[in-house]
Every structure is written in structure tokens, then in C-alpha cells.
Amino acid sequence: MAEAAPLPADDLVLPFEIKPLGVRGRLVRLGPAVDDILHRHSYPAPVSALLAEAVALAAILGAMLKFDGKFILQTKTDGPVDMIVADYVAPGKVRGYARFDAARVAALKTPSQASLLGTGYLAMTVDQGPDMERYQGIVPLDGADLTAAAHSYFEKSEQIPTRLRMAAGPLIQRGNKGEAWRAGAIKVQHLPREGGSSPLPSHSGDAPEGADVAPQENDDWVKARLLLDTVEAHELLDPQLSAEQLLYRLYHEDGVTAYPATHLERYCSCSQDSITRMLARFPAEDRADMVTDGEIAVTCEFCSTTYKVKPGDLAP
Structure with missing residues (x-):
């Protein structure tokens, strides 16, 4: 039997599973695709980083679609970056755009995601085509970054224990070729098997009124999310560290199974x-x-x- 071709280092969504922990996840690595998106505009570096993470988030969530359709991530806020749009079109096409006030961005001493976004909302829309009803989830953006907003969405809308890590940044290319932007994201979810109930933290409600009862989390889930929290930005962005190597570093103790990856490419619908x-x-x-x-x-x-x-x- 011929050996499977090695995965490319960039522009992919890789699904995986840690079966002993009841955890499934996805890993996104973006290189030339996101670099192409960003270099079509003159974005300041903080805006580029914000948009790159938005594209990675759209890809990691959009890749969950089990049909041909579109996942649209959009922010609308009062911040220096008042609008971001990132699309994922199944299977594997991404694009993104950010609207910003250059003077307000330049005036920020420490331009964090929260200060760039300001107050408003993040909308996530699933468009299944003209014959199907759209589904939309909305979460507030009020001093939060994209990762926190995504966590809020999963907690309130899907009620699935979820952990997400994202990063974006430029790498200096050799040969005086300037900067090449990259982005990465990894997400794990604790999904019950064989019809089990959701393992969200909960308690019976029998405690006396006013008692401080800490919710109990599933031990397997605690282990999975704590390991994910050790991921550093450079690991998500390093083109020399393959997706399989990163997953092995994190979850080799329990065994991690990777499934066929989806290739990502930049697209645009204009003509x-x-x-x-x-x-x-x-x-x-x-x-x-x-x-x-x-x-x-x-x-x-x-x-x-x-x-x-x-x-x-x-x-x-």
C-alpha cells in the first residue's frame, strides 16, 4: 500500500480526535492564503494581526459545515476597526476585509484587540444557500478579544465545552523579501459519546441558598483544555513545525488521531x-x-x- 502524502505545512484545516478523553478538535495553519489577503491592503500591523485571526477563526468554525455553504464572521463596533468580515466557503475557500480609521489606530499606545474593536458585537452566520434558512449567532464585544467572544458563543449558544487558542504575526523572509504573514488556531471540544449528556460544568441545585458551590468539570476535559492552554503563539505560526508535530506534542500521552485535512485558499466572488x-x-x-x-x-x-x-x- 502506498504511503499517504505528507500534509502541507500551510493553508489547511486538520480535524483530530483524542479518543480516550472524549475530545475532538481542529487545527488551522494559514500561510500564503492569509498573507495574500493582507497584502492586498495597506493595513497597519495591529489591524493585519486582528484580521488574520478573524480569518483563522472563520476557517476553524466554517470547516464544521457538513454541507456546501458559507460561514460568515462579521464584527460591527465603535472602535478604530469598526468592521471586520471574514468568510469561509465550503470546502476550503477564505477571504477577509477590515475597515479601520488609520488616525485612531495610530493614536493607540498599546493596540490590543479589545482597544481596536471597542464596543459592539460579533455575528456568526451560516448560509446554507437560497433554499435554506440562515442561522445566526450574535455575541457582544465589550472589552473582549475574538477568542473571548468565541468562547462566549460556544458557552451560550452551543453549550459545548470549548477551548480555543489563536495567533497571528509576520515572519521575516530570507533574501530581502520582506514580511510574510501567518495565522494559526486550534480548538478542542468535549463531545459526549454514545448519546451522553453535555459535560458542561453543573451542579444539582440542592445546595443551600447562598452556598458557594463550585461547578464540577469532567476530569478528561480539564486535562484536554489545560494541555491546550500550553500552546504558544510561535508554535501556531512556525512553518517548520508541522500540524502533526504540534498535535503530538500536546496529546501524545493519550493518543491523538488526525483525519484528512481540508486545503485552504484565498478566494473572492467579484468579477x-x-x-x-x-x-x-x-x-x-x-x-x-x-x-x-x-x-x-x-x-x-x-x-x-x-x-x-x-x-x-x-x-x-
Whole structure:
């Protein structure tokens, strides 16, 4: 039997399972795909890091889709980065965009995710296509980063014990080639087997009123999440450390099983035809105001591609 081809180091979602602990998870490694997304815009470094983590989060959550569809992660806040959009289209296509106020970002002495985002909300939408109803979960962003918001979502919406670690940053390339951005994320969840109940911390409610009763967590879950908490940012970003090596470092004692990975690539849904159809829906007087030097120029917010359309090519 031929040996399976080794996994690429970058741009993948790798599902895995630690069977003795009743834990399943996913590991995302992003290299050229996220670097391409970021270098299509002139983002300050803190904004690039924030958007890169958002793309990694969209990929790790979107890869849970068991059908062809789209997972959309979007923030709307009053912070210097007032909007982020990151999409995952099954199977394995990602894109992202951040809208920011350059002066407000530059004014931050220590630009943490919380200070960049400010107050608002994070919406996560599952779009199953035109014939299916959309599902959306919303969690507040009020002094929290993306990781904390995701934890809140799983706790309140899915009620599944979940632990997530994310990182993003640039690596200096050899040969005077500048910086290459990378991002990584790893998530574990304690999922009951054979129809068992959710292992969320709980107690019977029989304690006397006012008693301080600490909720009990499943020992296997405690072990799994504590091990995950040892993951450092450089381990998620190091192109020399493979996904399998990282999983082995974490969970070799209990045995970790990796499943086939999904390759990730940057995509964009814009095209000359889609821009032309979009402009054709505008009233003629609005289109007339858009004309400069005899044509209408439209730039895609996601990929920064500029499309030019002549007014005569649009239906009256």
C-alpha cells in the first residue's frame, strides 16, 4: 500500500480526535492564503494581526459545515476597526476585509484587540444557500478579544465545552523579501459519546441558598483544555513545525488521531460580470454621478481589484 502524502505545512484545516478523553478538535495553519489577503491592503500591523485571526477563526468554525455553504464572521463596533468580515466557503475557500480609521489606530499606545474593536458585537452566520434558512449567532464585544467572544458563543449558544487558542504575526523572509504573514488556531471540544449528556460544568441545585458551590468539570476535559492552554503563539505560526508535530506534542500521552485535512485558499466572488450586473440595478441618474473620464470604476473591498465599466455597456 502506498504511503499517504505528507500534509502541507500551510493553508489547511486538520480535524483530530483524542479518543480516550472524549475530545475532538481542529487545527488551522494559514500561510500564503492569509498573507495574500493582507497584502492586498495597506493595513497597519495591529489591524493585519486582528484580521488574520478573524480569518483563522472563520476557517476553524466554517470547516464544521457538513454541507456546501458559507460561514460568515462579521464584527460591527465603535472602535478604530469598526468592521471586520471574514468568510469561509465550503470546502476550503477564505477571504477577509477590515475597515479601520488609520488616525485612531495610530493614536493607540498599546493596540490590543479589545482597544481596536471597542464596543459592539460579533455575528456568526451560516448560509446554507437560497433554499435554506440562515442561522445566526450574535455575541457582544465589550472589552473582549475574538477568542473571548468565541468562547462566549460556544458557552451560550452551543453549550459545548470549548477551548480555543489563536495567533497571528509576520515572519521575516530570507533574501530581502520582506514580511510574510501567518495565522494559526486550534480548538478542542468535549463531545459526549454514545448519546451522553453535555459535560458542561453543573451542579444539582440542592445546595443551600447562598452556598458557594463550585461547578464540577469532567476530569478528561480539564486535562484536554489545560494541555491546550500550553500552546504558544510561535508554535501556531512556525512553518517548520508541522500540524502533526504540534498535535503530538500536546496529546501524545493519550493518543491523538488526525483525519484528512481540508486545503485552504484565498478566494473572492467579484468579477467583471457581477460588477456590471450590480451597476445595472442602480437608477440611471445615480450611475451618471459615478462616471469619471467616461467610465465607472468599482474597487472590490476584499481583493482590491478595480473593475471599469462603460455606461454604454449597462442596460438603460
